[in-house]
Each structure stands twice: as C-alpha cells, then as structure tokens.
Amino acid sequence: MHKILVANRGEIAVRVVRACRELGLGSVAVFSECDRTARHVRMADEAVAIGGNAPSDSYLRIDRIIDAARATGADAVHPGYGFLSENEDFASACRDAMLTFIGPTPEAVARVGSKTTARQIAASAGVPVVPGTDESFGLDVADADIARAAQRIGYPVLIKAVAGGGGKGMRVVASAADLQGAVRMARSEAGSAFGDSSVYIERCVERPRHLEIQILADHHGTVVPFVERECSIQRRHQKVFEESPSPVADARLRSRLADAAVAVAKAAGYTNAGTVEFLVDAEGGFYFLEVNARLQVEHPVTEMVAGVDIVHWQIRIANGERLTLSSLDTLTPKGHAIECRVYAEDADAGFLPSPGRIVALRTPEGPGIRNDGWVEQGSEIPIFYDSLLSKVIAWGENRSQATARLRRALDEYDISGVRSTLPFSRWLLARPEFAEARFHTNALDELLQQRAGEPFGGLDPSIEEVAAIAACLVEASAATTGLPASNEVRGRQWASGGNLSAAPSTERSWKALARKEGLRG
Amino acid sequence: MRFEVETGRRRRTIEVRRSGGGWTVAMDGRLMSVDFTRVNDRWSMLVRSVEGDQGSNAQASEPSSVHGSSYDIAIESQRQGRHIVHVDGHVVPVTMGVPGRWRSGSDDDGPGATGPVSIVAPMPGRVVKVLVAPGDAVVARQGLVVVEAMKMENELRAPRAGTVADVRVREGAPVDANAVLVVIT
Numbered sequence: 001m002h003k004i005l006v007a008n009r010g011e012i013a014v015r016v017v018r019a020c021r022e023l024g025l026g027s028v029a030v031f032s033e034c035d036r037t038a039r040h041v042r043m044a045d046e047a048v049a050i051g052g053n054a055p056s057d058s059y060l061r062i063d064r065i066i067d068a069a070r071a072t073g074a075d076a077v078h079p080g081y082g083f084l085s086e087n088e089d090f091a092s093a094c095r096d097a098m099l100t101f102i103g104p105t106p107e108a109v110a111r112v113g114s115k116t117t118a119r120q121i122a123a124s125a126g127v128p129v130v131p132g133t134d135e136s137f138g139l140d141v142a143d144a145d146i147a148r149a150a151q152r153i154g155y156p157v158l159i160k161a162v163a164g165g166g167g168k169g170m171r172v173v174a175s176a177a178d179l180q181g182a183v184r185m186a187r188s189e190a191g192s193a194f195g196d197s198s199v200y201i202e203r204c205v206e207r208p209r210h211l212e213i214q215i216l217a218d219h220h221g222t223v224v225p226f227v228e229r230e231c232s233i234q235r236r237h238q239k240v241f242e243e244s245p246s247p248v249a250d251a252r253l254r255s256r257l258a259d260a261a262v263a264v265a266k267a268a269g270y271t272n273a274g275t276v277e278f279l280v281d282a283e284g285g286f287y288f289l290e291v292n293a294r295l296q297v298e299h300p301v302t303e304m305v306a307g308v309d310i311v312h313w314q315i316r317i318a319n320g321e322r323l324t325l326s327s328l329d330t331l332t333p334k335g336h337a338i339e340c341r342v343y344a345e346d347a348d349a350g351f352l353p354s355p356g357r358i359v360a361l362r363t364p365e366g367p368g369i370r371n372d373g374w375v376e377q378g379s380e381i382p383i384f385y386d387s388l389l390s391k392v393i394a395w396g397e398n399r400s401q402a403t404a405r406l407r408r409a410l411d412e413y414d415i416s417g418v419r420s421t422l423p424f425s426r427w428l429l430a431r432p433e434f435a436e437a438r439f440h441t442n443a444l445d446e447l448l449q450q451r452a453g454e455p456f457g458g459l460d461p462s463i464e465e466v467a468a469i470a471a472c473l474v475e476a477s478a479a480t481t482g483l484p485a486s487n488e489v490r491g492r493q494w495a496s497g498g499n500l501s502a503a504p505s506t507e508r509s510w511k512a513l514a515r516k517e518g519l520r521g
Numbered sequence: 522m523r524f525e526v527e528t529g530r531r532r533r534t535i536e537v538r539r540s541g542g543g544w545t546v547a548m549d550g551r552l553m554s555v556d557f558t559r560v561n562d563r564w565s566m567l568v569r570s571v572e573g574d575q576g577s578n579a580q581a582s583e584p585s586s587v588h589g590s591s592y593d594i595a596i597e598s599q600r601q602g603r604h605i606v607h608v609d610g611h612v613v614p615v616t617m618g619v620p621g622r623w624r625s626g627s628d629d630d631g632p633g634a635t636g637p638v639s640i641v642a643p644m645p646g647r648v649v650k651v652l653v654a655p656g657d658a659v660v661a662r663q664g665l666v667v668v669e670a671m672k673m674e675n676e677l678r679a680p681r682a683g684t685v686a687d688v689r690v691r692e693g694a695p696v697d698a699n700a701v702l703v704v705i706t
Contacts, residue, residue, distance in 0.1 A: 353671040360562035360595040387671040414610040464528040467606035467613035
C-alpha cells in the first residue's frame with residue numbers, strides 16, 4: 001500500500017490524511033465544487049474534483065471516486081464515515097478496481113449494513129435484540145402494511161433507515177396517527193443521506209442508555225474489543241457527548257458487552273474497525289442495536305483511553321497485518337475521555353443549521369485536549385453537508401478531571417461568523433445530570449423541552465457592558481482610520497450564482513495534474 | 522464620539538475618545554481607560570477604571586502600565602450598526618444607534634395580526650417540499666414549506682391563520698437566507 005484516496009470531506013478526511021502522513025503513505029483528497037479550497041484538499045498530497053455540490057453529484061459518486069483513484073494511482077480507499085462508508089456497492093467497486101477498501105468486505109458490509117440482517121445475525125449469535133420488523137420497507141410497500149407492522153410491534157416505535165446511522169432518517173412515532181408523516185420524513189432523509197430510502201421499525205425501548213463496543217478485527221481471525229463508550233447524551237438521536245468508560249458499566253457488564261460484540265463480529269465475518277451498539281435498560285439488561293461498519297465519529301474517545309490509533313490499525317489491517325493488541329489491555333481503561341461534538345447550528349433557534357463564513361476562530365488547546373476539526377478562519381460552511389465543525393476530546397485521569405478539562409476547553413473555544421452549539425454544550429456540561437451521569441437517550445430532549453427555548457448563553461451584565469464598549473471602539477476605530485474594523489460577515493448566496501466557479505476546465509485540468517502526480521508516485 | 526448601544530433589553534450611551542495609544546470611555550457616568558488592540562482576527566481589550574485617580578497612570582506612556590480586567594474579543598459585523606460581539610467566548614448581539622436616529626426595530630417588524638405575512642427562509646438551503654398552494658386556507662402553525670440544509674429537514678409553519686396569497690418557490694429549488702417563500706394574507 002502506497003497511496004490512499006480519502007473518499008470523504010470535513011474533519012474525518014483531515015483525520016485520515018493525518019494518519020497517511022504519519023504512516024508515510026501518500027494521500028489523495030476528493031472534493032465537490034464548493035469544497036475546492038477546503039482544509040482536507042490542501043492537506044492531502046493530491047486532490048481530484050469529483051463534481052457538484054450535492055452529495056449525489058460528488059461524494060456519493062462511486063464511478064468518479066474510482067476514476068479519481070485510478071487517475072492518481074492510489075491503491076487503497078478510506079471511506080471515512082457517512083457518504084459511501086457503509087455502501088457495499090462502493091466496497092465491491094473498489095475490490096473490482098483492485099483497490100484495497102479500508103473497511104470490512106462488501107459481503108460483511110451488506111450483512112451488517114442491512115439493519116434487519118444484522119439483527120438476525122446477532123440473534124443467531126445468542127445476543128438479545130430489540131423487538132422489531134425482520135423485513136425492510138422500500139418505497140413500494142404500502143402505508144397500510146407499515147401501519148400493521150407498527151401495530152404488531154406496539155407503540156411507541158422507532159422508524160429507522162435500513163442503510164442508516166448517525167440518527168439520520170430516524171423518527172420516533174408515539175401513535176398510529178403520526179406514522180405516515182414520520183415514514184415520509186425518514187425515507188426522504190435516508191434517501192438523501194444514504195441513497196437508500198428503505199426503513200424498518202423497532203420497538204422504542206423506554207429510557208435506555210446507549211453503550212457501544214469498538215472492535216478491531218484482522219484477516220487472521222483475531223477480534224479485539226475495547227472498553228465501552230457511552231453515548232446516551234443525544235439530541236433527537238444525534239450523539240452530543242460521548243465518553244469512555246461508561247460511568248455506569250461495571251466489570252461484569254463490560255465483559256458481557258465485549259463478549260457479545262466479538263460474537264456478533266465473528267458471526268458476521270467482520271473485519272477492520274467497527275462498532276457494535278447496545279441499548280442498556282435500567283436493570284442492566286442489554287439489547288443489540290446495530291453494527292456500524294465504519295470508523296465512527298467518536299472513535300477518538302477510545303483512542304485516548306486505550307492509547308491506540310484506530311485509523312493506523314484500520315490501514316494496517318487492510319494491508320494484511322496481524323493485530324498485536326491484547327484484549328486484556330484494550331479492556332482496561334487508561335483514564336477517562338469525553339468528546340463534545342460542535343455543530344454549526346443555532347441552539348437558541350431550535351438548532352437551526354447555521355451555514356456561513358468563519359470570520360474568526362480560536363480553537364482549544366492545552367493539557368489533555370484534542371480538537372479534531374476542519375474549519376479555519378475564512379472557511380465557508382456549505383449548506384450541503386453535515387454541520388459538524390469539530391470534536392473536542394478531553395482526557396483526564398478520571399471522569400471529573402476530564403470534565404474539568406472539557407469545560408475549560410469549551411470556554412477557550414470561540415467560533416465567529418456562524419452560530420455554533422458551543423453555548424449549548426457549555427450549558428449541558430454544567431448540568432448536575434452530567435456530573436452525576438444521570439441520563440438516558442431521551443433525557444436531553446426532555447431537559448430541552450422543559451427549558452422551552454430559554455437562551456443557552458445566559459449573560460452576565462458585565463459581559464454585556466464589555467461587548468457594548470467593544471462595539472463602540474470598533475466603530476470608532478473604523479471611523480478614525482478608514483480601515484475595515486471588524487470581520488464583515490457575508491454568507492455566500494447559494495441560490496443566486498453562488499457557485500464557486502473557477503475556470504470551466506477546472507475538473508479536467510485538476511485531473512490532468514493529478515494524473516501527472518500519479519505517474520511520479 | 523458618542524454612541525447609543527443596545528444589548529439584550531438595555532440601552533446605554535457610551536462616549537469614546539482617543540487618548541494616547543488607547544481610548545477613554547465614558548459609560549453611565551463611569552470613566553474608563555481602555556486598551557483595544559487588534560490581534561489577527563480578534564481584539565485584546567484591557568479595561569481599567571480611571572475614576573478618582575486623576576489620570577496619573579493614564580498619562581503614563583509605557584504600555585506595561587495598562588492593567589485591569591482583560592478580555593478576548595471577536596466581532597462579527599452583520600449589517601450596518603449590528604454586531605455580534607464575542608467576549609471571552611460569550612456571544613452578545615449589539616445594536617448601535619446614534620442619538621436621535623435609532624436604527625433598531627425598523628427593519629425587523631414581526632408578523633402582525635393583520636396584513637400580509639411573508640414566510641422567509643431562516644437559512645440558505647433547498648426546498649424539499651411545498652405543502653400549500655395559492656388560495657389555500659391555513660391555520661396557525663400549519664406546515665407550509667420544508668427546507669433542507671445540512672441534511673436536516675426543517676418544516677416552516679404559518680405564524681398565524683390566513684390564506685396563502687403567494688408561493689414563490691418550487692420543490693427542489695435552492696433558496697438564500699431571508700428569501701420569501703410564501704406570503705399569507
């Protein structure tokens with residue numbers, strides 16, 4: 001393996017390019033029109049334009065990504081998460097093109113990627129599953145059939161995308177009246193996020209905690225599980241905070257979850273990095289939820305408590321190497337790690353997406369802090385993709401130190417130009433529920449409902465005074481010097497000629513350049 | 522220079538003038554010496570009250586004599602006279618006025634009980650669904666248009682009951698922030 005094409009964008013593309021660099025491997029970025037100047041493009045050794053802004057015209061275009069790999073002489077492909085990461089056609093296309101797909105085989109992707117098949121595999125491996133439909137509902141299935149299935153399982157139910165993950169294409173339905181609309185929304189979101197609008201239905205387990213086991217599996221039959229991650233703090237099924245170890249898992253639950261995860265992975269013929277997700281009820285009983293056949297957003301949490309680089313191992317496993325980690329080590333936490341996801345969303349406006357240009361940025365640093373991001377001052381946050389700006393991961397000797405470090409880091413972090421979820425995250429971190437680890441997967445939504453839209457960044461009057469003075473000084477400086485005093489915010493106009501149109505021949509000339517570079521490599 | 526400034530629900534009159542390398546600021550009868558210096562994309566702000574000390578230190582020319590509360594400031598200028606000021610990471614919207622010519626409130630009229638109401642896109646995105654047609658009667662909070670941005674679908678609802686007078690977008694069309702989508706009378 002010499003050169004890896006990273007079939008993704010944003011922070012995860014940056015993360016994978018870093019791993020390539022560390023392992024002495026070449027890297028190829030792909031990009032849509034609006035990402036032409038993005039961080040991952042500049043970081044990689046080479047870059048190939050793969051089409052327009054809509055994911056379906058670029059990051060979901062298997063043909064163009066394979067062409068880009070051929071043109072640049074890449075011999076492996078890392079899919080990141082989202083986009084094509086759990087698409088078996090993509091994994092197959094890579095294999096057919098003699099490219100090493102850094103992930104499980106297409107067959108394993110298909111087995112666990114179908115949430116319904118994965119449930120059958122888990123059940124056959126003796127792992128308990130949440131009651132739900134064995135079949136999936138494509139667009140051709142009548143509403144009445146879906147309604148019957150939901151009735152049989154019993155409300156409340158969850159509508160989930162068969163190809164899904166990350167909370168996309170997922171809806172809770174409390175009663176039959178809301179089913180049809182929820183199915184439509186879930187299908188529409190699933191279709192645009194995963195290119196497959198099939199859904200299935202699962203019983204909604206009341207007040208569960210979400211625990212998951214990261215695994216690594218090589219091509220020689222070794223499967224290594226890691227200490228569990230807890231991801232119970234979710235807003236509408238989107239993980240907000242993730243931590244490891246779980247504040248509630250004892251050694252017995254840890255080893256039972258790890259055993260179950262290894263059993264599922266082995267039954268599925270799974271290789272490379274993956275995550276087996278579980279719901280844990282108040283009595284400590286657990287249910288298999290799904291397998292995420294990819295590197296996960298929250299993988300750094302495990303990296304910090306295990307002292308292992310998961311992306312390095314993904315690449316080494318794909319290259320045929322044997323795992324040399326022992327589960328005795330990987331199941332022993334070294335300290336505590338907590339991750340906070342930071343999104344370009346306005347929490348005070350109901351978490352409305354907030355695309356735009358970053359005009360000023362101060363990122364957190366210092367002891368125990370890792371910030372995996374992709375934005376810089378001047379970055380344009382496009383409307384077409386997920387709104388994740390970065391992940392702040394804090395490591396501490398124990399949970400309270402990790403919490404204190406995360407709090408300090410979030411206070412240091414300042415993003416100007418778009419609204420971010422930082423004020424919301426600071427608020428959440430200061431809640432007693434967080435300190436006492438009293439939460440389940442619906443707890444945050446309940447808390448938010450109680451707040452009824454009260455703003456998150458409750459302000460000290462002295463802070464308002466300082467802000468007022470600063471605004472006057474900026475205007476006065478501008479008036480007396482004639483220089484632009486502050487950072488003008490002018491979001492790009494997407495509808496009216498907002499395309500970042502370089503020379504019309506951009507794609508061809510980039511490819512030609514990439515080809516030349518490929519010959520050199 | 523004299524400014525009227527609004528933060529939260531409070532209006533203040535603030536007067537600033539250059540003084541040595543920094544500024545003298547008068548606010549609510551208090552006098553402050555402020556060092557306000559650009560550092561890349563942000564500002565460093567040092568504030569010291571000078572009331573009662575006869576300005577002896579304020580006249581010192583050594584920058585190291587500046588001491589007091591320190592703040593990290595970043596400023597987003599949105600429209601004329603509107604800023605979002607970040608103070609140590611806290612986000613504060615600030616509206617500027619000049620005495621006698623207050624600028625706020627005029628261009629942000631909320632929906633009234635009568636008259637046409639425009640439903641505008643709260644962010645740039647793509648229209649995935651238009652749920653009403655001209656002539657439709659709608660009730661308050663009824664869904665009108667679904668706009669998608671960053672993979673999340675957001676349903677925009679009627680702020681009050683009325684009749685759909687105009688639908689200015691079609692499904693699949695991209696829209697800019699503040700574009701009028703639907704008009705209700």
